[in-house]
Structure formats: C-alpha cells, structure tokens
Amino acid sequence: MEATEHLQMAAAAARDAGHLLARSSEATRNAALAAMADALRDGMRDILAANALDVAAYTGTAAFLDRLTLTEARVEAMARGLEDVAALPDPLQRTLADWTRPNGLRIQRIATPIGVIGMIYESRPNVGADASALCLKSGNAVILRGGSDSAHSAKAINVALQRGLAASGLPPACIQVAPNSDRAYVAAMLAGAGLLDLIIPRGGKSLVERVQREARVPVLAHAEGLNHTYVHEAADPAMARRIVANAKMRRTGVCGATETLLIDRSIAPSLLPLLVADLRALGCDFRADAAARDIVPDLHAAAAADFDTEWLDSILSVAVVDGVDAALAHIAAHGSEHTDAIVTEDATVAERFLRGVDSAVALWNASTQFCDGGEFGFGAEIGIATGRIHARGPVGLEQLTTYRYLVLGTGQIRP
Amino acid sequence: MEATEHLQMAAAAARDAGHLLARSSEATRNAALAAMADALRDGMRDILAANALDVAAYTGTAAFLDRLTLTEARVEAMARGLEDVAALPDPLQRTLADWTRPNGLRIQRIATPIGVIGMIYESRPNVGADASALCLKSGNAVILRGGSDSAHSAKAINVALQRGLAASGLPPACIQVAPNSDRAYVAAMLAGAGLLDLIIPRGGKSLVERVQREARVPVLAHAEGLNHTYVHEAADPAMARRIVANAKMRRTGVCGATETLLIDRSIAPSLLPLLVADLRALGCDFRADAAARDIVPDLHAAAAADFDTEWLDSILSVAVVDGVDAALAHIAAHGSEHTDAIVTEDATVAERFLRGVDSAVALWNASTQFCDGGEFGFGAEIGIATGRIHARGPVGLEQLTTYRYLVLGTGQIRP
Numbered sequence: 001m002e003a004t005e006h007l008q009m010a011a012a013a014a015r016d017a018g019h020l021l022a023r024s025s026e027a028t029r030n031a032a033l034a035a036m037a038d039a040l041r042d043g044m045r046d047i048l049a050a051n052a053l054d055v056a057a058y059t060g061t062a063a064f065l066d067r068l069t070l071t072e073a074r075v076e077a078m079a080r081g082l083e084d085v086a087a088l089p090d091p092l093q094r095t096l097a098d099w100t101r102p103n104g105l106r107i108q109r110i111a112t113p114i115g116v117i118g119m120i121y122e123s124r125p126n127v128g129a130d131a132s133a134l135c136l137k138s139g140n141a142v143i144l145r146g147g148s149d150s151a152h153s154a155k156a157i158n159v160a161l162q163r164g165l166a167a168s169g170l171p172p173a174c175i176q177v178a179p180n181s182d183r184a185y186v187a188a189m190l191a192g193a194g195l196l197d198l199i200i201p202r203g204g205k206s207l208v209e210r211v212q213r214e215a216r217v218p219v220l221a222h223a224e225g226l227n228h229t230y231v232h233e234a235a236d237p238a239m240a241r242r243i244v245a246n247a248k249m250r251r252t253g254v255c256g257a258t259e260t261l262l263i264d265r266s267i268a269p270s271l272l273p274l275l276v277a278d279l280r281a282l283g284c285d286f287r288a289d290a291a292a293r294d295i296v297p298d299l300h301a302a303a304a305a306d307f308d309t310e311w312l313d314s315i316l317s318v319a320v321v322d323g324v325d326a327a328l329a330h331i332a333a334h335g336s337e338h339t340d341a342i343v344t345e346d347a348t349v350a351e352r353f354l355r356g357v358d359s360a361v362a363l364w365n366a367s368t369q370f371c372d373g374g375e376f377g378f379g380a381e382i383g384i385a386t387g388r389i390h391a392r393g394p395v396g397l398e399q400l401t402t403y404r405y406l407v408l409g410t411g412q413i414r415p
Numbered sequence: 416m417e418a419t420e421h422l423q424m425a426a427a428a429a430r431d432a433g434h435l436l437a438r439s440s441e442a443t444r445n446a447a448l449a450a451m452a453d454a455l456r457d458g459m460r461d462i463l464a465a466n467a468l469d470v471a472a473y474t475g476t477a478a479f480l481d482r483l484t485l486t487e488a489r490v491e492a493m494a495r496g497l498e499d500v501a502a503l504p505d506p507l508q509r510t511l512a513d514w515t516r517p518n519g520l521r522i523q524r525i526a527t528p529i530g531v532i533g534m535i536y537e538s539r540p541n542v543g544a545d546a547s548a549l550c551l552k553s554g555n556a557v558i559l560r561g562g563s564d565s566a567h568s569a570k571a572i573n574v575a576l577q578r579g580l581a582a583s584g585l586p587p588a589c590i591q592v593a594p595n596s597d598r599a600y601v602a603a604m605l606a607g608a609g610l611l612d613l614i615i616p617r618g619g620k621s622l623v624e625r626v627q628r629e630a631r632v633p634v635l636a637h638a639e640g641l642n643h644t645y646v647h648e649a650a651d652p653a654m655a656r657r658i659v660a661n662a663k664m665r666r667t668g669v670c671g672a673t674e675t676l677l678i679d680r681s682i683a684p685s686l687l688p689l690l691v692a693d694l695r696a697l698g699c700d701f702r703a704d705a706a707a708r709d710i711v712p713d714l715h716a717a718a719a720a721d722f723d724t725e726w727l728d729s730i731l732s733v734a735v736v737d738g739v740d741a742a743l744a745h746i747a748a749h750g751s752e753h754t755d756a757i758v759t760e761d762a763t764v765a766e767r768f769l770r771g772v773d774s775a776v777a778l779w780n781a782s783t784q785f786c787d788g789g790e791f792g793f794g795a796e797i798g799i800a801t802g803r804i805h806a807r808g809p810v811g812l813e814q815l816t817t818y819r820y821l822v823l824g825t826g827q828i829r830p
Contacts, residue, residue, distance in 0.1 A: 019747075023770065101792055105781055112773065114803045193628060197803040213608060218633055218804040239826040246828035332434075354821050355438065358527065366520055366824025375829065376820075377516055388529045388612040389633040390805040393820045405791075405808045406769050409781025411654040413661035414790065 003184035004191075010143055010176050011195035014116045017173035018141035022113045024170060026090040029137055033086035036136075036164030037079040040129070043160035044075055050156035051125065058149055067124045068150055078129040078157070081380070085133040088379040091397035092139050106408040111401040113139030115197035118189045119382075120145045120211060122203035125153040131200070132161050132175045134382045138400035143196070145178040145185055147203075190215040200395070202383050205310070212387075220395055222360075222386040224310040225255035225338040227368045230327040230353065232344035233264040237271050239365060240343045244275050246367040247341065249282040253312050255384055256339050256371035260307060260317040262327045268320050269295050284314045291320035307334045324349050328356040335359065337386050339371040360385065360392035418599035419606075425558055425591050426610035429531045432588035433556035437528045439585060441505040444552055448501035451551075451579030452494040455544070458575035459490055465571035466540065473564055482539045483565055493544040493572070496795070500548040503794040506812035507554050521823040526816040528554030530612035533604045534797075535560045535626060537618035540568040546615070547576050547590045549797045553815035558611070560593040560600055562618075605630040615810070617798050620725070627802075635810055637775075637801040639725040640670035640753035642783045645742040645768065647759035648679035652686055654780060655758045659690050661782040662756065664697040668727050670799055671754050671776075671786035675722060675732040677742045683710050683735050699729045706735035722749045739764050743771040750774065752801050754786040775800065775807035 021029070040047070051070040058065055097109040117140045121127045128144050135142035146154035154177055162172035178185045189196060193216045201211040201221045208223040229247045231240045247258035263272055272295050276286065286292075287306040288299035299318065306317050307330075321327045324342075331340055341363035342353040350364045361371045371393065373381025378396030385391050391399035436444070455462070466485040473480055512524040532555045536542045543559050550557035561569035569592055577587035593600045604611060608631045616626040616636045623638040644662045646655045662673035678687055687710050691701065701707075702721040703714035714733065721732050722745075736742045739757070746755055756778035757768040765779045776786045786808065788796025793811030800806050806814035 019773075022773070099792065101790070105785060105790075107791060213631070216628070216631065218802075236826070242826060242828055250829055358434075358437070359819065361820045361822060363822040364824060366822055366827045367829050369829040370520060370822060370824075370827070372829075375516070375520075376522060377514065387633075388817050390817075392818060402803050402805075403807060404774065405776045407776060407778040407781055407785060409779060409785075411651070411657060412781045412785065413657050414665055414782050414784040414787075 003182065003188040006179055007143070007185065007188040007192060007195060011116055011192065013173035014141035014143055014176060017171035018113065018116055018139070020171055021136070021141060021174050022139045024139070026093065028168065028170065029139070030086040032136060032165055032168035032170045033082045033133060035168040036133070036161045037082040039160040039164035039167070040075055040079040040082070040157070043156065043163070044072060047075055047153065047156045047160060048072070050152040053152040054150050060149070064123065070125060070153060074126065078126050081126070081130055082133045085137050085380055088137065088397060091137070091401050096403055103412050104410060105412050108406040108408070109403050110406060111398075112404050114400060114402050116141045116143065116195070117400070118143050118145070118192065118196040118199040118217070120186055120189060120199060120201045120203070120207070121147065122207060123147040123149040125150045125157060127202055128154050128177070129157055129161065130380065131382050134380055134397060134400060136174060138397050140400055141174045143176050143178065143189070145189060151180070190217065193217055200383055218390070220383065220385040220387065220391055220399070222255060222336070222338055222384045224336050225257065225371075225384070226260070226308070226310045226334065226336040227256065227258050227339040228260045228262055228327075228331050228335060229258045229341045229343065229368060230262040230321070230324075230331075231264065231267070231271065231275075232324060232342055232346065232349055233266045234346035234349065235267070235271075235343040236345055237274070240271060241274055241278050243341070243343050243365070243367050245278045245282060247369055248279060248316050249284055249314065250367070250369050252314050254369065256369045257312065258316070258341070258368045259309070259311050260319065260334065262319055262321050262330055263292075265291065265320050265322050268292065272296055272318075279316060282314075284316055286316050286318055288318040289320060292318045310336070324352050324356070328353065331357055338384065339363070339368045341366060341368050418597065418603040421594055422558070422600065422603040422607060422610060426531055426607065428588035429556035429558055429591060432586035433528065433531055433554070435586055436551070436556060436589050437554045439554070441508065443583065443585065444554070445501040447551060447580055447583035447585045448497045448548060450583040451548070451576045452497040454575040454579035454582070455490055455494040455497070455572070458571065458578070459487060462490055462568065462571045462575060463487070465567040468567040469565050475564070479538065485540055485568060489541065493541050496541070496545055497548045500552050500795055503552065503812060506552070506816050511818055518827050519825060520827055523821040523823070524818050525821060526813075527819050529815060529817050530555060531610070532557045532815070533560070533607065533611040533614040533632065534558070535601055535604060535614060535616045535618070535622070536562065537622060538562040538564040540565045540572060542617055543569050543592070544572055544576065545795065546797050549795055549812060549815060551589060553812050555815055556589045558591050558593065558604070560604060566595070605632065608632055615798055633805070635798065635800040635802065635806055635814070637670060637751070637753055637799045639751050640672065640786070640799070641675070641723070641725045641749060641751040642671065642673050642754040643675045643677055643742075643746050643750060644673045644756045644758065644783060645677040645736070645739075645746075646679065646682070646686065646690075647739060647757055647761065647764055648681045649761040649764065650682070650686075650758040651760055652689070655686060656689055656693050658756070658758050658780070658782050660693045660697060662784055663694060663731050664699055664729065665782070665784050667729050669784065671784045672727065673731070673756070673783045674724070674726050675734065675749065677734055677736050677745055678707075680706065680735050680737050683707065687711055687733075694731060697729075699731055701731050701733055703733040704735060707733045725751070739767050739771070743768065746772055753799065754778070754783045756781060756783050
C-alpha cells in the first residue's frame, strides 16, 4: 500500500480510537498501561528475537549498536517505565482556569488531549515504548515511525503494547507503527494536515530540521541544544568549577549539555586555568578564542564556526566576554534558545541575564544538564521543545494536552 | 523588491524590534499605545483621505463597502480601542507555575512574547489597528498584510501608528505593513519559517483554509464556525426559545452564530413550532430534515450538504435527533470544533454533552454568540482558534504569549 494511503487509514483509525481514549477514565488508562507493561514482559522472547534481527543487520558504530541492542534488563526497564507513567498524576483532570462573568456565566478552561500525534524517531527502540506510554496517559492516539535500523524491534514492541491495550478494553489503534520505514512514510506524515494534530521528531539535527522545514503539521522539537554557561565575575569560584564540569562532562551526548563556556575577562586569569584543569581531568578538549588562549596558551584555537557547533562530545568552546551584556549578545548570536546558565553571586546581574536570555530554560547557579523532564518533576518527557508555540522546554504529560472551554449558564443570551 | 526579499528584511527588523519590545516595561508599552491612539487622531485627515481612495476604487457589495468605509467616528473608535488595550492587565507579568524540587532548585514558568507574528486579513481596516495594539501590548512584533481593497487605508493607519511608536521611544519596526498586497507576499509569509513565529489569518473560509493548508509556520485560526445548539428534551422551553433565537439571529455574520438546531424527537412536536415562529418573526429561513418537516411542513427541505454549510446568514439547518448521543454524533460528523451548546435542565445530560463534544467552546444553557474574547473577559481578541495546539477559542493577550522557564539554584549539579 502506498504510504499516504496507509497513513490516511491509520490516522482515521487513530482518530476514532483517540475519541474513545479521550473519554476513558483515569483508571482505565492506568490499567491499560499496567497491561501493556505485562505484555512487554510476556512478549520478552519475541521482542529480543526481533531485536536480534535488527542487531544482526546493523553495520554502523559501536555506540549506536549499544543503543540499538535490547536485553532482558532493558525490556524490563521499558515495562517499569510504563508503570511509572501510570503512577503519574492524570494530566486530563485539570481545570486550568475558572471564573465567573458579571452576567453569571461561569467559564472553565479545562485540559483535553491534543488528538493524534505523529512520532518520528531514530533508532533507540525504547523511545517508541516511552512515547506510547506518555501519549496513552494523556489521552492521545499516536502513530510511531521509527528508524529502519530498529524496524523489527519497534514492530515487536508495538505488537506487545497493542496486546496489552486490547486486554484492557482500549482500542489497539491508539498506538500504531508505520508499516515500513521508507522515507515516503515520513513525507506523508509531514504533509498530514488534518490527519495528524502534532508531530514530535526525536533524533539527530538533520532529521529534526527536515521535519521543522517541511511539516505542514505543528511540530514540537528541538534541532539542537547549543547551550552556554556564563561565569560572571561575581561567581563563587568553587561553585563555578563544580557547575561547569557537570554542565559539560556529566553526559556529553544529551541536549542539555553545555557546549560553550563564556567567562568574564576580569576573572578569567585566575579562574579559567582551574576550569580547564578540572575539565581536562575529565577528558575534555577545548576550542578557545584568542583572549582565552592568552591565559591558557595550549588550548586549541577556535574557528569562527566552532561557536555555532553543538559538539555533543568532550569538547568545549571557550570565549572571554566583557560582562553580562556581552554574554547575552554572544548567546543571541550563537545560541539555539534551548538552555543557558549564569553562575554569579550577584542577584542583580542574574536577574538581568535571566530576563535578557530568551532560551526555553534559563538557569542561575545550576548545571544546564537539569534541562530534563524528570529533573523538572514531570516524571517523564517525550522531548524538549525550542519552538515558540504551545510548549517550550521539557515536554511532559501536561504539554501533551491542550485545552477547551466549558461555559455554564442559566439561560444567558448576548445583548 | 521581490516579496520574499522584502519579508526577510521586514522580519529581521521586526526580530530586532521585538527583542527591545519584549524587554520594555509595561509603562512603556502602555505609553506607546496611548501615543498611537493620539497619532490616529492627529492623522485623521490623512487616514480618511487614504480610505477615500480605497472606497472610490471599490466595486463589490454594499455590505462590504460599509465595512471598508472609515468615518471620523470609526477612526475615533479605533483610537479608543488602543486605549482600551492599554488598560488591560499586562500579559507578560505572569508566573504561570512556581515550584521547588527536592534538590532545592526553584523552577518558574513565566510568560514571554511569542516573537514575530504575521497577520493576514481581509478588508476591514480596523483589524490592522486592533491587531497592532494586541501584539504590541503582548510584546510581539507584527507584520500585517491586509487585503488589496483596503491597502491605502492600511498604510495610512500604519504610518500613524508608527509615528506614535517613535514618539514613545519604541522602534517603529514593531508594527509593519506589507509593501503591497500582491499574493506573492502572502506566499512568502506562509513559507516564512524562521522569519515568522506565528501566522494569524482573519477573513473568509477560503483565505483561512489556504493559510492552514500551505503555511510552514504555526497558525492560529478558525476556517469556519459550524456551530450547533442542541435542545434536549429536558430543556426549559422558554429558555430554549430565548437562547435559540439569540444564538441564530442576534448577529448572523459572526463566527459564533448557531448554524444548526438539533432538537430531541420527544419535544419537537410541542417546541419546534414555537422556535420556528420566533425565528421567522426575526426573518430566519430554514433547511430542515424530514422529521422536522413532519412537524412543521412548510420548512424548506434540507439537502445533505446543508448540515455542512456555515450559513453566516438568516438561515438555520434543523435536524431532529434521538437524545444526547445522537446529537454528539451529528456534531462530530458535521461540526467544525468551534462552538456548540446544549439547552437542558438535566445536569447529568449536560455533563455528558460537555464531556462528549470536543469544540473549543462548549456551552450549557447559554447562547453560542458568547464565543468572543470580550464576552470571555479578555478585553479584546485577535481571533478565534479551532486548531489543537497552543490556544483554542478566543485568542486574547494571554494567548499571544508563550512561556519559558527560570531555574534558580544555589550551585546544584546533576548527579
């Protein structure tokens, strides 16, 4: 079947299933998540066998192979992830506002599911299970299109999840996978206005940028996290060392990792050598501007493009700046409106930075690696958004809902 | 200059102006709105002269000509509209959520402007002034593309508004108009990902549907308001008569007007003749299904397409239904997720209706014509949204903002 035709059928089934799901009780949705977790465990053998096919066919890097490979422990972790989502507060039972007009009309803004979500992701199989859980809990149907590298795994996981859904009485069409992983299916999803209400891409920059560029459906995503930590001259030196080392090196591959260090000229001579020594001890390399190299001469020289590069690796760009306004100007010119931090003991300067930076997440005296739905207390996240509409920052259950109005009258007519 | 090139330059200027605007104080923005109102009054002669050119060139309907024509009173009303917006609460000084994590991190979700908004509208000149005011108050830059019929008026109004902005110290580029009204400029706006953050179309169904279909930028809009009023068998007859007459006939051309009456079979024989008589006395005509015509034989027979038609006129589609579930099924099949109402004294049935309908606005015992930002207490609205993302229902100042996070730490690093 042609991709567009398949998507039309899948989306129609998802629409109908989503209407039932949206009206289901919290208890039913939680029971379904529990049944889905059990079904993953029951389907362990099939899932691992399917994954073995993907692993056998894979020819890429070792790091990627590790992310692709499932084990009993990883499938069990997926199942526990579903149970964890079940335990989160229901995002649908929220009254966001409630007021009464002078004419007696009571107006309530209440949370409601978005509808049918398209999830386009690359090859970690667990992303499909996590996204399925978050969509189900928030009352949304989802159509998943994983990467070709993990196609067998994604299908086997979906078979198990649908079995759990059916056991709980919810329609299996709430969670569907693309029938194949050809690129035509992605194109059909991107053109799917009216079929999909939202697309969430998770993966490398080129995938996300393609989705953002081509989609005629709203998109929640981030293409990159070109994040800055700015060490102001009034920073506590010990705190700055702790935060910079963590923000860069705790995990270098996450989108909340710091990619560029900005440091005030006045403290750079005393503090930069210490920051460099800390980071070097953790295996970090540098791309530094001339002023930084005047202070620590053996740093690699930064090319102009380095300050526009998301390293996702043990590399840190370093620039010396003259105060908070220069730091803000650098971030405005090079950042990706994802996550940026200042380290300072000066509350006035911190306030200026927090007001002046327009990132989804701005931190004061904390590591940029806190940009994460779990660390925000959301329990789980389906991604991070750096667009301007609907949601910014970690996208958790609340951000997977929209709202509508109830207007409760006693016979009011409009004059 | 070519449309795309002009839009790129305008959007770049708007981006820079918007950054300044976003950081401006409430007092500055309100002073600018006051100055803009004065500038409209000061520019009265130029605005009316420009409008006279549009009026002289116009060759369409009398109703449209009336909407196009400006008078001193109408320009004064525009100026007062700007002052009214200045008096509204500042949508930017809102903390939407504020919590502290176990590790001591304090997380605040705060309102922030969206950025650069593209407004595409048809020929009522006041829409440009209203949209300019709402965007400015909410800290957004705006690029306005009005219809060709009102091009001289739009330009003259913009000249006045920019003069007011300049007098208040804010950059005139906060509010710009397209240099001409050729269709290429609309196409450039729709393709303007990265240039515009949001497009708001206001106008006829074909304009809005084109924008929704083609835009690669997020859109807030409604293509139509195919709204239903459902009179349940437990309705108070007098209330039902009052509400139906108001919902249909108060103003037939607004998007909150009721287009279809659904009435329960059990009460139709007694109540439908009264509803018809009320509406006929107000000049309403009907398109009725067979069951309704069995009761009131001289109603026009409805064609199948009539239940999918937004009349925006003194015409009402009428269908007899068997209970709330049948009413919900009719609305799901024919509605536009805009505004739907139930009239009933039975709270259980009302609850079922309000839960079961997925319109942006669902009303119980009130006229659908209350779907309006002013009636909701928003002070003013830039439009009504029926999409699923960001905002649904009346789009006022709050809906013209987005959010970001501030994370306030004391040196926290992520384990």
